[in-house]
Amino acid sequence: GQQLNQSPQSMFIQEGEDVSMNCTSSSIFNTWLWYKQDPGEGPVLLIALYKAGELTSNGRLTAQFGTTRKDSFLNISASIPSDVGIYFCAGQLSRQLTFGSGTQLTVLP
C-alpha cells in the first residue's frame, strides 16, 4: 500500500521561530492536505493543495504541493504556544486519505 514518510518525527522550538516539516511518498497523489491534531480531538484541516507546484498560505502557515506530486512541505512562521500539537500530512487518491506518521511540535516559551 501507499506510505508517506513524514519528518521530522518531533521538534522542539523556541517561541517566535519558524518551523518546517515535509512528507514524501513513493506514489503520486491528486491532493495533499495538512492537518493539526490536539490531544483527544479530531484532526483539523489547515491547508489543502490540489495542483502540482501549488503554493498556498493560511495566515502564518505556508504549504506546497511538490512538482512530482510525491511530496509536500508545511512551514509555520513566528511560532506561538498554541501551535503545539501533532501535524499530519495526508495524501488523497480517490476518496481515501493516507496519513503520514505525524510531527509532534513543542513550542518553548
Next chain:
Amino acid sequence: AAGVIQSPRHLIKEKRETATLKCYPIPRHDTVYWYQQGPGQDPQFLISFYEKMQSDKGSIPDRFSAQQFSDYHSELNMSSLELGDSALYFCASSLEGNQPQHFGDGTRLSIL
C-alpha cells in the same frame, strides 16, 4: 459553522461485545469516511460512503460493518470486539469531487 458530530465520545465494552458508533456529517456533505487511530499512530482509513453507497474500502475487519442512511448520517457497527479494537474512531465528511475531508472529534473505544 456546524461540524461533524460523533457519538458517543467515549465507549467502554468488554471482549466479544458489540458496539455502534454514529456520525452526523456537516450539512450538505454527501460523503462520509471512517478512520481508526491507535495510540501514537496516524489515522487508518476503514471505509467510505457516497450517496448512501459504499465507495471505498480500506483496512476494515470483517467483524465491522457500516452504512449511510437517507439523512446521510452513518453508523459503524462492530461485533466480537477484541482488545486490539481499542482506539479512537473518527468520522469525516466532505462534498463529493475531491473536496477536503473534515473530521469529527472521534469516539474513544476502550475494550476491557
